[in-house]
Structures are given as structure tokens and as C-alpha cells.
Amino acid sequence: MSDAPEIVVRDVRSSDLTALADLILAFRSERGEIGDTAVETESVRQAISRCQELPGHELIVAERSGEMVGYVALHLIPFPMLAASEAYLSDLLVRSSSRGAGIGTALLAEAERRARRSGCVRLMLNNRLASESYARGFFGAVGFRERRSFANFIKPLED
Ligand SMILES: CC(C)(COP(=O)(O)OP(=O)(O)OC[C@H]1O[C@@H](n2cnc3c(N)ncnc32)[C@H](O)[C@@H]1OP(=O)(O)O)[C@@H](O)C(=O)NCCC(=O)NCCS
Numbered sequence: 001m002s003d004a005p006e007i008v009v010r011d012v013r014s015s016d017l018t019a020l021a022d023l024i025l026a027f028r029s030e031r032g033e034i035g036d037t038a039v040e041t042e043s044v045r046q047a048i049s050r051c052q053e054l055p056g057h058e059l060i061v062a063e064r065s066g067e068m069v070g071y072v073a074l075h076l077i078p079f080p081m082l083a084a085s086e087a088y089l090s091d092l093l094v095r096s097s098s099r100g101a102g103i104g105t106a107l108l109a110e111a112e113r114r115a116r117r118s119g120c121v122r123l124m125l126n127n128r129l130a131s132e133s134y135a136r137g138f139f140g141a142v143g144f145r146e147r148r149s150f151a152n153f154i155k156p157l158e159d
Helices: 012-029 038-054 103-117
Strands: 007-011 057-064 067-079 084-094 120-125
Touching: 007 103, 012 038, 012 057, 012 067, 012 084, 038 057, 038 103, 057 103, 084 103, 103 120
Parallel strands: 084 120
Antiparallel strands: 007 057, 057 067, 067 084
């Protein structure tokens, strides 16, 4: 029998709010994205709460030895032109000290299972070209294909 700690993948609970916000804030801090920490913390907590409250949005978390080590955010998007729904994965994050242990793959598998159960016909996500996971070909290795015929556009709406 393996001594590796068991990974538990489950729905987020309200009691996870602080641990999940800390995980996200630590990652954003590593990337140098954090401004006023109190404002950022409150904004992250509100976004987590909205995902918990609104139908069609799911946060799935991974725990190892009782510690929050990762999460994925799944959004079910009705897509008339596709005549079906697409599942958008806005976030997939594993704590840097816990990477390479299968947690990201386990979170994706659970997101895929739930998307299929909800009748979605595909998963979609963005992966930064500069990220380590893109360089490693992580998503290609777990069954995604890169769409080179589409450009990704955004229009920031904040002042
Ligand atoms: C992308 C990410 C979620 C992957 O999570 P993970 O738990 O490390 O992934 P897994 O352990 O399931 O799989 C990683 C693969 O890379 C390999 N790997 C080797 N060293 C690794 C390391 N230091 N870190 C991550 N993966 C490593 C793993 O062995 C595995 O390959 P294998 O299946 O051939 O063995 C994680 O790296 C992460 O949070 N990155 C920052 C955020 C990000 O880029 N998110 C994706 C865009 S939304």
C-alpha cells in the first residue's frame, strides 16, 4: 500500500472561504499581481461566494492531509451557436509546493465528469503562453487540443 497522502476532491464549502482565498492570493502574490491586500482579499472572497451562490458555477477543491492544495472553477455556458453548452474552466490552480503529484489532473477529471453530467459537449480554458504549464504541455497531455484558428481577445472594463 502507498504511503502517499490521499487526495480528496470535493465541492467547496462555506468553511473553505479563507483557505481558498489564501491559496489564490498566494498565487497572485507569486505573480506580483497583488495591490492593496485588504481590498484584494475582499474581492477574491466575494468572487468565491458568487460562484457558490449562482447556478451553473462550481468550485471544486482538492485537499491533501486536510490542507487545501488546489481548486478548479467550472462555469456551464449555454451556447446557442453550438446548439449545446460549453464548460469553461476559468481557474485551475495547485499550490506550488504540491505540484507534480496528480492533483491538477484529478481536479480536471472531476470537472470533466461534472460537465459531461450536465450535458456539456466540450471543455474550454485559457492557458498563458508564458506559464510553466504551457511550456510543459500539461493540457495537451491530458486530452486538450490547442485551437490555433482562434485569437483570444479581451476588453478591460475597469477604469
Ligand atoms: C497546471 C497545474 C494546475 C497542474 O497541476 P499539477 O497538480 O502540478 O498537475 P499533475 O501533477 O496532475 O500533472 C503534472 C504533470 O507534469 C509533471 N510534472 C513534473 N514536475 C512537475 C512540477 N514541478 N510541477 C508540475 N508538474 C510537474 C507531472 O509529473 C505530470 O506529468 P505526468 O502525468 O506525465 O506524470 C499547476 O501546475 C498549476 O497550478 N500551475 C499554475 C496555474 C496554471 O498555470 N493554471 C493553468 C491555467 S488555468
